[in-house]
Amino acid sequence: MKYKITVEELTKEGNFGEEKLEFETISHDNLFEIVKKLKEHPEFSNTDVTSLGIGLKLFTGVILKEKELPLFKNLLPHFKEFMKGLKSYTK
Template sequence: MNSYRYKITVEALTGAKGEPVEGQILSFEAANHDDILGIVERMRARLPFDGDTVASLGIGLKLFSEVALIQRNDPMFEMIRPALGEFVRALKQKSAAEPPASLGGLL
C-alpha cells in the first residue's frame, strides 16, 4: 500500500491551569494513505472554524481513521466503523464548496 509518511509532534505549552510547561514532547512517525496536509488546507478553505480547530479535526480524524482502517478486523473498531463513516460523509457534505464528486480527497 502506498502511503505518505509524517512526523507528528505534540509539545505541551501550558498545564490545565495555564501554567507554563517545558520539556514535555511526544513525537512519532505515522503513515497515511492520504495527503493529510492537503486535506487540512482544503478543510480550512471550506469549514467555518478557525485554522487551529480545523487542523486539530483534520489531523486527528485522519490519524484515527487510518488506524481504524488498518485494524478493521479488530473487534475494538467494529462498533466505531459505521459511526465514523457517517461522520466523514456528513463532514464532506458540510464542507462541500464543490460538487460531491470532487470531494474524494477531502478526507
C-alpha cells in the same frame, strides 16, 4: 506519504515544557491538503480545523488498521457515515 508528528507541551509562559511526543506515520492522503480544504469553511477556527483534520486522519488510520477489534468494529458503520458527511461538506 510519510509524516513526522511532533506534540510539545507549552508552559503558561510560552516556553517548551518537558513533555514531548514524536512519531512517524504514513497516509495515502496529503494531510496539508485536507487541512487546506477544511480551512475553506469559516465555521471552524484555524486551530480547530488543523486539530480536526490531523486528528481524524490519524484516528481513521488506526480504525482501518484495527477494524476487527470489537471496539472499532462497532464504531465503523457510524464513522463511515460521519466521514461521508464530512467529505460532502468539504467539496
